[in-house]
Amino acid sequence: MIDNIKANFTESIQTKIAASEMLPESIEKAAMMMVEALIRGNKILSCGNGGSAGDAQHFSSEMLNRYERDRPSLPAIALSTDTSTLTSIANDYSYDEIFAKQVRALGQSGDILLAISTSGNSRNVIAAMEAALSRDMTIVALTGKDGGEMAGFLSEHDVEIRVPSNRTARIQEVHLLVIHNLCECIDDSLFPADHADS
Numbered sequence: 001m002i003d004n005i006k007a008n009f010t011e012s013i014q015t016k017i018a019a020s021e022m023l024p025e026s027i028e029k030a031a032m033m034m035v036e037a038l039i040r041g042n043k044i045l046s047c048g049n050g051g052s053a054g055d056a057q058h059f060s061s062e063m064l065n066r067y068e069r070d071r072p073s074l075p076a077i078a079l080s081t082d083t084s085t086l087t088s089i090a091n092d093y094s095y096d097e098i099f100a101k102q103v104r105a106l107g108q109s110g111d112i113l114l115a116i117s118t119s120g121n122s123r124n125v126i127a128a129m130e131a132a133l134s135r136d137m138t139i140v141a142l143t144g145k146d147g148g149e150m151a152g153f154l155s156e157h158d159v160e161i162r163v164p165s166n167r168t169a170r171i172q173e174v175h176l177l178v179i180h181n182l183c184e185c186i187d188d189s190l191f192p193a194d195h196a197d198s
């Protein structure tokens with residue numbers, strides 16, 4: 001057990017080192033897209049399944065409340081939180097529609113969808129991306145493995161941040177680091193820190 005635990009730490013560290021070499025440009029591009037959307041008065045919708053639902057909520061809470069320092073609330077909605085809406089859409093239509101239907105209701109031109117899937121193949125996240133495009137939104141996709149179907153779905157207006165790993169847990173661990181980087185970039189752009197505080 002101890003050996004496996006140590007191996008998991010080592011694998012996570014190595015995945016983060018590989019990601020630190022491959023992902024900064026796409027993280028910066030995604031952060032700038034989000035900053036520009038927020039300046040325009042747009043918002044960020046986020047979605048994902050399982051651990052990625054938690055990541056979607058982690059991001060929206062840091063936008064709505066705060067990340068590391070006090071600043072005004074920023075507009076974001078995690079689409080994985082309203083169990084009445086989620087269960088009724090899944091019950092009456094299909095699980096694939098649980099995010100897409102909310103995107104069609106809440107999404108407005110210029111908003112951003114933060115679509116999170118380690119495989120890139122979750123049908124409900126792909127349906128949310130289709131709905132986002134129908135609402136003239138842009139997409140920031142957090143993926144892993146080979147990017148799955150999500151990777152093939154994106155245009156030059158969107159950005160994919162693909163973690164270089166084939167293991168769901170390792171990918172999720174880097175997704176959280178990506179989310180914290182996005183929050184820091186957004187805060188530094190919109191609310192530059194007073195040097196006396198840093």
Ligand SMILES: O=C(CO)[C@@H](O)[C@H](O)[C@H](O)[C@H](O)COP(=O)(O)O
Binds near residue numbers: 049051
């Ligand atoms: O957290 C984990 C595994 O670490 C699981 O809950 C995992 O998120 C679920 O199996 C998801 O359904 C996987 O979906 P995806 O990342 O392939 O879109």
Ligand SMILES: [Zn+2]
Binds near residue numbers: 051169172
């Ligand atoms: Zn997990």
